[in-house]
Amino acid sequence: MGAAFDEMSLEDGGIRDGYVSLKRWLDTMPADHIALRRSQAELFFRRIGITFAVYGDAEATERLIPFDIIPRVITKPEWQRLEAGLVQRVNALNAFLADVYSRRECLKAGIIPEDLIFRNAGFRPEMDGRPVPHGIYTHIAGIDIVRVDAETFYVLEDNARTPSGVSYMLENREVMMRLFPELFAEHRVAPVENYPDSLLATLRSVAPPSASGDPVCVLLTPGQYNSAFYEHSFLADKLGIELVEGSDLFVRDEVVYMRTTEGPKRVDVIYRRIDDDFLDPLAFRADSVLGVPGLMSAYQAGNVTLANAVGTGIADDKAVYSYMPEIIKFFTGQEPILKNVPTFRCRERDSLAYVMEHLPELVVKEVNGSGGYGMLVGPHATRQQIEEFRRKLKSAPDGFIAQPTLALSTCPTFVASGVAPRHVDLRPFVLSGSDRVRIVPGGLTRVALKEGSLVVNSSQGGGTKDTWVLDA
């Protein structure tokens, strides 16, 4: 892996377009001023309670995700290309999911092997032949993007189930505007604050035909012990919709109601932040106390819209991901605008042999893993870890894919020693309604705070940055 592409500095020490005045600001700001602003930012996050829980960490039940006060800049032409690519990709994802659960043209055409669908943990036979309202499956998608050079953005993975992080995108901007109004005066930064409006418009647009002209939308959360609970309550508040738990809802005659102080009230659209498995103890896991008994029957009867739809998990699978370029071509008839990271499917004999030979150079991922867990980063792994993965690969090659270790781009980041480059990724949020696709400019930039680290996940010591799409 060569030197990483830095988004601010040119190799010759010059500064790239979008960063010129930001660099000047960084150079002129006294160190103690930065430190002060950082502590103000932390205080702000702590006070509003924007915390997350880390699974398996009993010590700190609520932690702050570290916030880096130096924004990440994306120029307008860069964003326009990203945006076009995201719209294309998410349209293809929705068409693909609709096809998988209906006519299966893509399987008949041999675009993707059948067993990758039918043996996929995210596949839901209950959805087979059951059209969803307006044919949209992944209403809210988080597409993870990495950059490797001036020209190339790769899609690292698709999150088509219940992507999280958008509250950080919104709160990061809020904090930055409070702390550095002078910076916003100097830059024309595209606003993100209309995200809740866009989300609400999206949700309302996909209400089932039975809903009134003023559909009732709710956000279904697993409850306050979920790691993303802050985000759930934050979004419900911004959307002006009820934040409900499973026990607040009930189903009668295949219609969903919520329990209110004025009696039962009909619900039309559920923005659910609960996994498929836990949605309905009658249909899926019987031991789920988070869900709503009978919800699937109401859903199958077409009386309620779930966003995202049930069964979108197939698209999160990293083996399915490897077929996305073909899927995009098949469903849109166009070449993909955003590339995939070159991916070895360990289920294929030749690829597996190559992967086994080159483990120390590769990143190996479980096809249905997420959050940076269950992953081998070859160049940073111990010999023992590599051997462990070799065994795993040998016994269940279908469960893994491998990718070259990418030199993720870096952005200037405030660390203990001062300002230094750190690796970043980007998660834009793509909203698909019955009327159109909406994307708020930018997204959530995650940054690996440890020097050299490529793992940006908050559960693994990553932080976040405000993401600026410059409008000029």
Place this chain on the structure above:
Amino acid sequence: MLSRTADNLYWVSRYVERAEFLARILDATARLATLPTAYGGKGNEWESTLLTSGAAELFHQHYDEANERNVTHFLAFSPDNPSSIRSCMERARANARAVRTALTGEMWETINSSYLELRRYNSGDMNREQFARFLEWVKTASLTFDGSAYRTMLRNDSYWFSRLGVYMERADNTARILDVKYHVLLPETEQIGGSLDYFQWSTILREVSALTAYHWVYRQSVQPWLVADLLIFNRQMPRSLASSYENIVLFLDNLARAYGRQGPSQRLSRTMMAKFENMNVKEVFQQVGLHDFISSFIVDNDRLGSAITEQYLV
């Protein structure tokens, strides 16, 4: 609104009010206990504080002796006591967090920062001065929360449920003080057995922060029947049963009007309010006896709590 949201709002207020009440009775007891025994009255003050808190039984499962150290620790900090000040603040915050969209930003920030600050008071091994400061802090936290609710909430059902929680808890707390101390509150006709009880009466007033108010209202030295009158019937006194019920009736009526429907809780609250309107303290002493009056009030108040839950919160 969601029933669960209403339930949480109601309980956030109840827990905060309860924490403040505990701080006040601990503060008052600490004062009484430092008096020379010649002035301090009979019996164990700490035991009587435990009774007032309603947690005496649980206490004795965990401790042998009701002394200052044990009782203050149990009522202020113990995680074993679901109604300790710490537990109340934690539960208030957990309830608030579950419905933070229904709280105003100021309310959430108040309750959240109180919770975070509570962790600084981690040790049960404080000296008296530190403990006194802790109690002050609890009162301030409650006042700030109450003020933020009063000043920032929309006057709709959210606000009414939150206020109902305050007044239901307050009525219960005031009744508990009376229930434990009824034996020192004697009618005007009774011969008073010396000045020892004087400090008991002023302690009661201190517990409801009404020592000064008493003098403003009655313009005479502390008399036991007037203490009872102040705590039960006086509507100027914000912690009296009558004043609490005046508010309960008001907020339940607001809900009934907004929802276009009366129910058992409206009827029950009005029946109880009528008692405060149609009786006076003399009649209580003469006709029912203070103890019986208070005992039946506590039962009725609990019944109203269940009716509110049944009607709105589940």
